[in-house]
Amino acid sequence: MNNVTIAICNYNYERYLAAAIDSALAQDYPATKVMVVDDGSTDGSRAIIESYGERVQAVFKSNGGQVSAYNHAIELIDTEYVIFLDSDDVLYPSAVSEVMRLFESGAWAKVQFRLDVMDSEGARTGASVPNSEPPQDCGKLLRAGWLYPSPPASGNAYRVSALKQIFPVPEEGINRYGADFYAIYGVALTGPIATVRKSLGGYRVHNAGGDTVSFANSEQLTKAPRAFSMRWAILRNIARDRLDIQLAPTFLDFSLEKATFCSHVYHARLFSRWRWMLRDSRSYLHTIVANPFWGPKKKLGTLVLSSLCLVPYSPLSDFAVRYIANPLARRRAAGR
Incomplete structure (x- = not known):
C-alpha cells in the first residue's frame, strides 16, 4: 500500500483549522499521513496544531506566503502522493481511497475530484466545482495556452515526483500567493490527469451569497488578470528551463x-x-x-x-x- 500525505498549509485560520485536520485524520485509507505547515500564524493556530500531538507532523515556519509554504512542504514530504488541503476546507473520509484507486491504475501525474461548495459555517450550498471535466492529456492543450478546468487546491491529489519537477517556485516580490496555480497547471506538463467524477470534499466559500458576482476566495476582479499573467510568465520560464517545454506567450481561460x-x-x-x-x-x-x-x-x-x-x-x-x-x-x- 502506497503512503499518502495530506498537507495542510495554514495561515491564521484557527476558526476552521481543526475541521480540516480532523477530516484528514478521519480518512479510511490506512497509509495516510497528515502534515500541517503553519506559515507564521499570529492567531491561535499553533495551539490547535500542537494539541494533536504526534498524530500530525507539525511544521512551523516564519511567514512567507502560500508559495513559500508549498515549497517547504514539498521539500519535506516523504511519500509519493500528496493532497494539499486548504486549512478552511475538508475532505470526506473516502477521499484518499478514491484517488489512490486511480493512481494505482496508471501513471497519472494528478488525480482531481469535485468539491461541494460550503458556506462559511460549513453547510453545503448545493453547488459543486468544477463544472467541466478536462481530457486526460491536458498538457497538449496547456502548451497551446488553454488552462484546463480544475477544482480549487483541495480537490487535487498529486504524484510528488511530478510536483518536484515544478517546485520550488520563486517566492520573491508579489509572487507570495497562487501556489496552487503552479501545482495544478505545472503538473499537467509532466503527465496525464485523471478525474474522479464525484465530490470527495468540501470547499468553503466565505462569501457564499448568490446575489453577487463574487465567488470562491480568489483575488479581486481587478487584480486577477495581472496576477494570472505574472504566474503564467513564471510557469513558462519553469517549463522552458526544467522541462524543455515551450508554452504559448499568453494563455486562454x-x-x-x-x-x-x-x-x-x-x-x-x-x-x-x-x-x-x-x-x-x-x-x-x-x-x-x-x-x-x-x-x-x-x-x-x-x-x-x-x-x-x-x-x-x-x-x-x-x-x-x-x-x-x-x-x-x-x-x-x-x-x-
Missing part, C-alpha cells in the same frame, strides 16, 4: 475572461455595457466559442446569457452576469 467581463458590465450603464461588448469582448467570446472543454450546448447557453447584458432592463442584465459568474446564483435560481 474562461474563468479569467469571465472576471474581466463582470468587472466591466456588472452594475454598469447600458451604454458602457454595449461599448465593452462591441469593442473589448473579443477574448471573452473566444474563450467561449473556441473552448476545447465545452460542448455546443454549453457554449450556446453561455453566449445567450452573455447577450442579456445588453438589454435595457438592468435587473435582468445583472442577474445574467451573476448567473454566469457565480454557481451559487444558479442554485438559487433553480430553487425558485
Whole structure:
C-alpha cells in the first residue's frame, strides 16, 4: 500500500483549522499521513496544531506566503502522493481511497475530484466545482495556452515526483500567493490527469451569497488578470528551463475572461455595457466559442446569457452576469 500525505498549509485560520485536520485524520485509507505547515500564524493556530500531538507532523515556519509554504512542504514530504488541503476546507473520509484507486491504475501525474461548495459555517450550498471535466492529456492543450478546468487546491491529489519537477517556485516580490496555480497547471506538463467524477470534499466559500458576482476566495476582479499573467510568465520560464517545454506567450481561460467581463458590465450603464461588448469582448467570446472543454450546448447557453447584458432592463442584465459568474446564483435560481 502506497503512503499518502495530506498537507495542510495554514495561515491564521484557527476558526476552521481543526475541521480540516480532523477530516484528514478521519480518512479510511490506512497509509495516510497528515502534515500541517503553519506559515507564521499570529492567531491561535499553533495551539490547535500542537494539541494533536504526534498524530500530525507539525511544521512551523516564519511567514512567507502560500508559495513559500508549498515549497517547504514539498521539500519535506516523504511519500509519493500528496493532497494539499486548504486549512478552511475538508475532505470526506473516502477521499484518499478514491484517488489512490486511480493512481494505482496508471501513471497519472494528478488525480482531481469535485468539491461541494460550503458556506462559511460549513453547510453545503448545493453547488459543486468544477463544472467541466478536462481530457486526460491536458498538457497538449496547456502548451497551446488553454488552462484546463480544475477544482480549487483541495480537490487535487498529486504524484510528488511530478510536483518536484515544478517546485520550488520563486517566492520573491508579489509572487507570495497562487501556489496552487503552479501545482495544478505545472503538473499537467509532466503527465496525464485523471478525474474522479464525484465530490470527495468540501470547499468553503466565505462569501457564499448568490446575489453577487463574487465567488470562491480568489483575488479581486481587478487584480486577477495581472496576477494570472505574472504566474503564467513564471510557469513558462519553469517549463522552458526544467522541462524543455515551450508554452504559448499568453494563455486562454474562461474563468479569467469571465472576471474581466463582470468587472466591466456588472452594475454598469447600458451604454458602457454595449461599448465593452462591441469593442473589448473579443477574448471573452473566444474563450467561449473556441473552448476545447465545452460542448455546443454549453457554449450556446453561455453566449445567450452573455447577450442579456445588453438589454435595457438592468435587473435582468445583472442577474445574467451573476448567473454566469457565480454557481451559487444558479442554485438559487433553480430553487425558485
